[in-house]
Amino acid sequence: MFLDTTHFPLVHMCLAHSEPEWESQFDALFARAQRFVLLSVDAPRDEHDAPQSERKQHALWLKRNRPALSRWCAGAVIVQTRRTVAIASKAMAPALAKAFGFPVRIVESEADIDVEVARLLGHQ
Template structure:
């Protein structure tokens, strides 16, 4: 996983790209984003590739431990993860996963058809949080 915060408060996330210093580096970068104490959204612009998105048991275990340790900050500052998925069938198939994802990570998984829709939704989510209007 690689995180790119050059467009903060929209942080691009790429799952099939290794972080320069391994998986632990991605978590350190994520922690530095949380330490800003500012709202942001995660944006995954690449369509889901089910065959290339398997994590080992150890990776899932590390992520779970990290998530529990950072639960409060995740809920406070991450306003959602936006997934671009051009396929209508895939978007529909992601609905059950999105519900579980939100409960586990503490922020919603929002699935849209295009990059343009993703960036527009990111702006809306962040604008609504600023004005304290609930989006979800």
């Protein structure tokens, strides 16, 4: 994954591009000590596509960093423009929120991003 913090507190998370420094990118986000929202506009990658070692690394990182994620990440917004996938993703959102420790919102249009980000950051 790759994180783009150019538009902080909106942090664009690209799952299609794997960068070895993603962990240090999250460390830098946590060090800001400010709430942020993760945004993904690419379809979530099928975990079966990732090598087992990478899945294990992500799981261990999440276990270690869940408290920091819960504190600093106000939530995630995932843009899913394919209607059937969006419906399925919305059904999975509560389980994802429980696993990650922050709210997960699925939107079907990039036009809905700003509204969800404002809600998650408490600006609405």
